[in-house]
Amino acid sequence: MTETANEAVLTTPPPRMEDIRTVACVGIGTIGGGWAAYFLARGYRVQAWDPAPDAEERVRALIAAAWPALTQLGLAEGADPENISVHSDLGEALAGVQFVQENAPEVLEMKRRLLAEIDAAAPPEAIIASSTSGYSMTEMALETVRPERLVVGHPFNPPYLIPLVEVVGGERTAPEAVEWASRWYEHIGKSVITMDREVPGFIANRLQEALWREALHMIANGEATVEQIDRSIVDGPGLRWPAQGPMLTFHLAGGPGGMAHMLDHFGPSLKSPWTRLEAPELTPELRNSVVAGCDDEADGRTVADLVAERDQAIIAIRKVVDGLGRNAP
Numbered sequence: 001m002t003e004t005a006n007e008a009v010l011t012t013p014p015p016r017m018e019d020i021r022t023v024a025c026v027g028i029g030t031i032g033g034g035w036a037a038y039f040l041a042r043g044y045r046v047q048a049w050d051p052a053p054d055a056e057e058r059v060r061a062l063i064a065a066a067w068p069a070l071t072q073l074g075l076a077e078g079a080d081p082e083n084i085s086v087h088s089d090l091g092e093a094l095a096g097v098q099f100v101q102e103n104a105p106e107v108l109e110m111k112r113r114l115l116a117e118i119d120a121a122a123p124p125e126a127i128i129a130s131s132t133s134g135y136s137m138t139e140m141a142l143e144t145v146r147p148e149r150l151v152v153g154h155p156f157n158p159p160y161l162i163p164l165v166e167v168v169g170g171e172r173t174a175p176e177a178v179e180w181a182s183r184w185y186e187h188i189g190k191s192v193i194t195m196d197r198e199v200p201g202f203i204a205n206r207l208q209e210a211l212w213r214e215a216l217h218m219i220a221n222g223e224a225t226v227e228q229i230d231r232s233i234v235d236g237p238g239l240r241w242p243a244q245g246p247m248l249t250f251h252l253a254g255g256p257g258g259m260a261h262m263l264d265h266f267g268p269s270l271k272s273p274w275t276r277l278e279a280p281e282l283t284p285e286l287r288n289s290v291v292a293g294c295d296d297e298a299d300g301r302t303v304a305d306l307v308a309e310r311d312q313a314i315i316a317i318r319k320v321v322d323g324l325g326r327n328a329p
Contacts, residue, residue, distance in 0.1 A: 008175070009174050017187045026094075026118060031155065035103060047096075048084060066311075067081050099129070115143070119150070120145065128149055129152065130150070133201070150170065151181045154167075161311060166192075217280045219290055
């Protein structure tokens with residue numbers, strides 16, 4: 001948030017965590033549907049809205065596919081995959097809810113209009129969070145009447161399994177709303193980063209994007225294949241990151257001297273041409289090469305097959321990490 005945000009106040013107090021029974025998911029594609037599954041697994045009723053004619057069929061299929069993994073992680077009392085209603089009328093979906101998670105596509109004008117409609121229709125005490133992967137709440141809330149209750153609640157896919165949520169307000173968001181949203185996500189079992197200020201792409205996406213850009217450069221220049229890049233992370237630093245992130249990993253690389261020795265010893269290599277942070281031009285050749293590489297690596301496995309494998313791997317990793325003493329849902 002910025003200095004301006006400190007002047008904003010909530011005109012209506014948000015609900016107590018223990019009083020929340022019903023939440024709204026506005027937009028129920030991959031991210032919104034994943035949120036819906038997670039809220040249901042935590043014992044809440046979900047009222048959903050999506051303009052797609054097949055939205056209900058798709059979200060129920062997503063919930064059914066996610067439910068075994070959620071069951072393995074542990075369901076809250078009252079968890080019921082059928083405790084969801086899908087509405088074509090936004091007002092109906094927002095009636096009586098205590099919290100709103102917006103999950104529209106990443107189109108700024110669409111999000112501005114939709115958030116304004118949500119703000120006009122949602123109960124005054126409901127905090128409204130956006131799952132945006134990159135936009136700031138300052139730029140998304142321009143058309144809202146009560147921007148003080150709007151925050152970013154950025155999840156990672158799939159939100160029913162990955163615990164991280166990044167929370168940050170806009171210039172006209174009340175600090176109380178940010179604090180409430182952070183406590184809410186923690187209350188339902190998420191790992192929350194409450195950001196001090198708005199940054200395009202937030203924290204995790206910026207780091208992920210840097211790796212992604214370098215991978216595309218290496219493919220475009222014939223320096224590595226899709227399969228080699230994936231294996232380099234899966235069998236390399238990816239094994240360390242679930243327990244200790246990249247900063248602590250480099251801290252350990254410094255030996256007894258820790259990060260200080262690491263920076264003093266390897267600092268000059270920062271000038272070496274190891275990475276290119278500018279994105280490469282996405283030519284048809286690069287696009288087709290990446291697509292073909294992924295098809296080769298999938299080796300006949302469908303997206304559904306790969307999702308099932310991913311979910312089981314995440315559950316296994318989370319259980320191991322939890323057993324090491326980390327606080328996780």
